[in-house]
Amino acid sequence: MPDVQTQQQQKITIRLPDGSERTHPTGATGYDVAEDIGAGLARDALAVKVNGEVRDLQRPIEEDADLEVLTWDDAEGKMVFWHSSAHLLAEALEALYGDVKFGVGPPIEDGFYYDVDFSDSGRDAPSSEDDLAEIEEKMQELAARDVPYEREPVSKDEAMRYFTEKGAPYKQELIEELEDGTITFYRQGEFTDLCRGPHLPSTGAITYPKLLSMAGAYWRGDEDRAQLTRIYGVSFPKKKLLDEHLEMLEKARERDHRKLGRELELFTFSETVGAGLPMWLPKGTTLRETLEGFLQQEQLERGYEPVVTPHIGRLDLYRTSGHYPYYRDSQFPPILEGEDEDGEEQGYLLKPMNCPHHVMIYKNKLHSYRDLPVRLAEFGTVYRHEQSGELGGLTRVRGFTQDDAHVFCTPEQVKAEFKDVIDLTLKVLDALDFDAFEAQLSFRDPDEAEKYVGGAEKWDAAEDAIREAAAEMGLVAQEEVGEAAFYGPKLDFMVQDALGRAWQLGTVQLDYNLPERFDLEYVGADDERHRPVMIHRAPFGSLERFIGVLIEHCGGDFPLWLAPEQVRILPVGDDFHDYARRVQATLREKDLRATVDDSDATVGYKIREAETQKVPVMLVVGGREEEAQTVAVRRHGSGEQDTQPLDDFAEALAEEVEAQMRGS
């Protein structure tokens, strides 16, 4: 029996997120603490966070600590749940497929995966839905045993011995890179895995696993190494959560811009025209040109000057810029005309970027420091031969139009120009009600100075200027070291599509390289020649990708000012077609895009059609309306109707469009 004194020393103090403190014996587990707080919490607890480190619930706590109990409602709680699910998947695969070699199996944002090599297993790698269902069933069966996940610290030698005996080359490679003393195994039932953890107390919680898809994935992300089969899944503690998740995936598919683009007749692709070459249908073109007009107006107000350049340029242009042949793999093959007297290939290249052309416009005349900044803007279409497996919808294409502009300025003007572009980009995103974006600053890796053009002082000054510009504009931006292009630091705006994939939209990039290569100059106040700095910027990025993401963002319900068809007039019968046309003319006078449905369908049918095609405003007109010179207004998505005098309505609607474009 220990004396009182020792017992005192064996107490630890646990501080909870709300600031309250509890005393527990040394070696109490996270589960003990959760249970002490409440039985409900203990039941829901998945893991604990001890002094900022996520740990197993049943791991003893040896000293005073800040502690947070993690449940399904915490992102980190879900991660533990899914990580444990990945181990369960591995165990199921081993049970069903025998000698499989495991790569890594981490949790991800919305589920988990495991990379597996099936080449030595007794049967073919899983490929069908049925195979996945079989694995799922096995997982459920294994989970039902409700065995604990046991943590076991091992030495590097022990770890290596275990996986060598097992014949697990990928695991051996992972162990080689770990430091002795930091290695742990986790074991559930018959299955042991190299793993940092943490994990759930036991398998029983994973009652609803769902395997979603399979795909190849290179070992360690290196395309020169073996390709493993990656199995993606997700899992839930309750059926309701699984159902909700599947429903959410279904809804995401409904928002997919490829589906909506076809249904709303915005754009199309043709195998005969070529992969990744979108064709804009009349409605999509209207949408696109409305966006272009909006941006162009903004840019004119900010001192941008419009330019237009051709879609091709001589190879020499791209030799000077460095695009040819350096990026040859991602360019369409050049149009060759033969060799010059020096044996150099001559010909033309479809332009992969607009900048070389804009640079030549800058060089058209000698610029004074008084001219700067020179801002040349063009909706410039470029062509890049993206890898075939990369193409998809409008988000990754081979021919696309950038809302491109190049700013030529002095180093001192960089910060102000960045601020203006940030302001413009935020204004554009705001007008489109786009709030779910992230900003990323990409800086150089100072340890690899040789990878970048321009001296360290230049880069430091530029990175400071950009960082300050973002801060002064109230833009929260993540800084990524080593992500800069070789020619300069940049600021990107990232968004996610309906399926949660991240895409880069807007970009602002500083460039030290092209001014050098093209020997750009301006005459300073000192009457000497100086080198300007160049900024590439595109608030939308590419119109194709931007519109693709925009479609998914609003689910095809475009704001009134952007809707290709803003108003559809629905006469109740033939006798009212004339009045319908008069209504249309009145709206068109106000620059509103209005059509008349003069088919012989019933009113109910016409309404259904207009609703399905997401036309924002429907006007039903018949005898009553013609008599009183009114329209019966119905808005998309709302069954309500409201009769208004025609002229008042046209006026009000035009004002609504105006207000939206002003961003209010």
Next chain:
RNA sequence: GCUGGUGUAGCUCAAUCGGCAGAGCAGCGCUCUUGUAAAGCGCAGGCUGGGGGUUCGAGUCCCUUCACCAGCUCCA
């Protein structure tokens, strides 16, 4: 580019073991002349992505090619 999957009418999908390619919607024609989410009848619509092979016979099996989908790699 890589791994896996999928290609049937404009769209969404059927077609048992290899045995006559089918439906709904859309389209067109006729009837109806309509009052807030699908009127009725009829007609037409296909080289089953392309090419090759196996077979008495291929949408179905094999090879090849193209496109699309998921992921990986790449993304000036």
